[in-house]
Amino acid sequence: MKTARILSLGLFTFTLLATLAAPSAPAFERVGDQKILVFAGRQEVPTIDPSVKYDWSIRMMQQALYDALVKYVGNPPEIVPWLAERWEVSPDARTWTFHLAKNARFHNGDPVTAEAVRWSFARTLKLNQGPAWMLSDFLKEDGIKVVNEHTIQFTLGQPYAPLLSFVPWWYVMNPKLVLANEQGGDLGQKWLTDNAAGSGPFKIKRWQQGVLYEIEAVESYWKGWPSKDHVGGVILKMVRESAAQRAALLRGEADIVEGLSADDFDQVAKMPGIVVPNFPGMTTFGLKMNTQKAPTSDANLRKAIVHAFDYDALLKIYNGNAVLQTSPFPNATRGYVAVPGFPRQDLARAKEFLAKSAYPNGGIELEYVYVQGLEEERKMGLVLIDNLGRLNIKVRMVPLIWPNMVARGSKVESSPDMLAVFATPVSTDPDAVAYQYHKNSWGKYYGSSFYQNADVWGLIERARTLPKWEERAPLYADIQRRIAADAPELFGMLANRRWGMRDYVKGFVFSPVRFTGEVDLYPLAIVAK
């Protein structure tokens, strides 16, 4: 009993201390005279090695810590000079020459040279991870040439017009620093997991894996700052639950949140002191149909499905914060055209197509696979059940966790009849989207339709090698029309990108080419006392 009394006393003291130490609700964090922006995010940053991986949270931090030769800015996205002041491309789109800014410096003061650019590109190609796929078919290590200290030249194996659109994601590292921290010939992979060797506007301050990631502004950033009120640093704090993110924003524990539900975004938007930037993104939502396995291998059945679906229901699921697709390409993609006669709900036409199919009376069951726990996709499944029921087609909803979905979609035999997929292209060049319909994309989650059309593949291959946009544009228009006509998927909508943000956060610049929750931290400022 004595022990119990001691324990009780200890517990009481613990609780008392805890209650007394409860923090007030600060607006943003202050360190000295610096204003530190707090970003509540759901997704961890397991590595920041620019050669190894990217997704929205990783890339947000990479973009803050590193610079690339060029950068995507604005809406519509524009590629602007960054480490490279200017560049030239040969008429055949095989030789690309970039001239570097002479004042660019890594965080340790070393100059950013052409040799650093060469080494960084070669490292990414050699490790064959992360962004390597973007250029590895065209650019080999021996095709990278240092012309002089501030000029770098890439000679491609074959012409590749979209090259520039991928360069913003190839960050430049300080080779001296990385190699000084190399372990067992790993080209610094271990060290770069949670250390940075960049020249970006921020540098690492604290890196607590799975808890928070803090970066601080480099006051002497070689490119300068767009605002005198720029943030002194950013804390990306892990807040994994949507409800907790909402509470953190309302309580002032977070200045920006990214993961609220559609309803929560609408609610917080009405609250004083909070703004919700709301922009159409480039992320498409579609139902990929297996075009090589019955019953969805029947093109008429697929066309019946895309004409039976209630597209307006998609908009309702997102409370109107989405736009319907009018082409297989997102609207912000270069060369996008609104395809005439793009499918909309038309039951009469749906029945006509069904009558021409091998299943004129329906009587079949289709499998709809979606991400377990994603409420919006579950609701879309309910819409499908209702809509296809009118064609006497049953829909079986199968929720799966993401790895199992990817595994199912990787083979023709296992790919489901309909797979719910959100896909974000990594560049604004139409090749980034068109290539999702090429046979080389089979096996990837967005290639789960196993779309077959040799003519379309030929057009895609030709369009990516033509140097002049005037020659490429009509090919992409044709590609969009042909894909839509084949109906390999039910082309759905582009959900808006939204963030909940305190109104004293200024300078937010939206660019649809960024991933889901990704924000460019460089132009952000806090304008408050």
Add this chain to the structure above:
Amino acid sequence: MLFGLLCLTFAISHVVPGDPARLAAGPDANESMVQTLRAKYGLDRPLAVQFVSYLHGVVTGDLGQSLRTRNTVLEDLLRYFPNTFELVTLALLLAVVVGVPLGMLSAVYQNTWIDHVTRVVSVSGVALPAFWLGLMLQLLVALHLGWLPLGGRLGLTAASPAPITHLLFVDALLRGEWRTFADAAAHAVLPVVTLCFPALASIMRVNRAEMLETLRQDYIVTARAQGFSGFRVVTRYALRNAMIPTLTMIGLRYGWMLGGTVLVETVFDWPGIGLYAVSAAVSSDFQPIMGVTLVIGLNFMLANLLVDLAYGWLDPRIRRASAT
């Protein structure tokens, strides 16, 4: 037992669909990139070879490497396990300190308002899902009342003490960093209460039932007849005997809580092995899953050993029986 656990976890994690190399390589990776990762992490070898290699690693202290974090699993476990250990230990401590006396009171005052209230508490504890309770506490205590933080282990600008034991509370105490200790305590209250509630309810119910049984025994009547005070009879004679089944429940609960912290860790962003395991599971990152299973299994066994030892301490008959 541990070997069986490892075999089972290895089999399950390799039978489920999902290609860890493809997921680690990223959604846009081409086949050559996926192959590069398969070769790097030995995923291109036959399953039997992978298993033997894994077992050899376990014996030599190498639990493999995470494809997601790119760290060794041992490094990751050393980072995350102390957080879970502190959470579970504090929650269990609270459950015992509150649950045992409440169970005792409920039995002593059977069918009075005290008994009714404690029974409502115990039924609620069993019935309320942890994630719901956690969210409600966050909304009420953190958001509306503003008394406690929403989640995490420390405030945003607070620095962790330099590690000695890797246990935040212990390190803060050892370093004399009282503000950090208080900050950590503030952050621990809601997750600890959420995690402790179901355990508290179970302990309370078992203790109440055992106390009711014990209080009817002849030796209790004899003790009362000899004029011992009611308090002494209940705490010294009845409670001690009723504690044996309660101890079993405490041991079991410890194991369950270790394996079941995942929801609480997710709601409160508590960086423990539950969160680590979930992140690994959604990436089909097998080696961390096996590492976490191993650690939980080991702790479960250790907890049961401690419970067995405590039996002897509580009941001299068991102590003497094992001595002979």
